[in-house]
Amino acid sequence: MTHETPAHERALAFSRAAHAYAAHRPEYPAAAFDVLEELAGLRLAGARVADVGTGTGLAARALRERGARVIGVEPGAGMAARFRRDLPDVPLVRGDGNRLPLADGSLDLVGYAQSWHWTDPARAVPSALRVLRPGGALALLWNDPDPSVEWVAEQQERIVGRFGDGCYISDRTLPPGLPWRTRELRWSRRISVGFHLAKLATHSAFIVHDGDGAAEFLAAERTHLLRRFPDGTLDEPYVSLVAVAVSPGTRD
Template sequence: MTTTPRSRARSFDTAAALYAAHRPGYPEALYDAVEELAGRRFAGARVADVGAGTGIGTAPMRARGAEVVAVEPGDGMAAEFRVRNPGIPIVRGDGNRLPLAGARFDLLTFAQSWHWTDPERALPEARRVLRPGGALAIWWNDLDGSAAWVAEQSARIHAFFEAGGPGGGAGAVGGGGADSGFRTLPRGLGSAFATRSVAWSRRIPLEAHLANLSSHSAFLMLGGAGTQAFLDAERERLRPLFPDGVVEEPYVVSVSVAVV
């Protein structure tokens, strides 16, 4: 597969069920932080979740009482969204050209999806659909590189892709963190972004951890054989560290909110 930014952005469509099954969710503390930084609760708010994928970030907002609509460009991800979230409306489109009415939304969210947009187009679109006083919330959830095993794994992943991977770079796989250059917040909103970090963790089987890794775009672009070779080596490295076969994945969500 030829790697282009667009093909990589759409790589998730080939593995939507894998993505939904193994990608981490988000802690309730994240949604608390969004409410605090946006200055309003989800309950009763009109929310558009852009790049909603399979709905991992969308469903909790609905559970908090938001009137939420999902926006998703990918066929596979949108199909998986519909299966998993039959009660939440979804429209096809992307952050660069939102299929949404102007001045309507209290909150626009990009859960691990802002970096797939063209900010030159996505920012004006965000301004257009938000009502005055509405807020743009952008977040990324990374394995926490302050844990030694995460940092070591991240270094292995980066070395693997630098040594002949698909050419798109490792991106955020395996502890991307705030140093990931592609995570640039847009400028020019009504207020500057306020940012919070929310630490959390989950315990999952080693095989689920490996499946989670494989659902990242760098591996999806690489394809089966190369990915499997990396995962097999990783399994052997991690087994001694997690002898009971359960991996504790530590995460940090970095969430930034700006009010228009």
């Protein structure tokens, strides 16, 4: 019998929001994949890549557009169904980052885009290293709201006050013992207040607490935001983190 962690159960809860996630979550900036190639020392074009915790395929799509031979790995049924609808030509297997259902030494790159914080690093690191070829790369990507921006920090404080710590900005702790190279990128997108709130509703705090004050919170948040942004639009700021560790061994 497999014992799943609360984090794993929360990750699976995203299946309930698969369509909203696909519609409202931001794409990764193109520069993030330039940085990934630089830090990993490889070209994505032609590379064998697994996008683990792929969700609806936001990163998988970008990787494929770079010419990578991508396979998605996803535990959630709802997310997997949306992935298959949007990316029917990209292979997808059901599984999670703690026990990858992939062959030993079969990949040039294993990526966890906005999904590493759902894993147990003690299991996920050995699993990732097992499926990488010698000299392959483990890449972790995050795309989070930028807490250095005043209105985002104020919003985060309100969310934490309502739903508790750790419910908004992802845990970006890197597992020890690997030669990590990192880079941060700041960027923003111009959207409506309504679109921002729909995106906010796809964060784990609102999915897990659906029906437990989430709707009321979002209604109050609309009032806060329209007071600050009376024209109904805002620049939604992000900070993307790219972290890469190259596995031991000689490249092919």
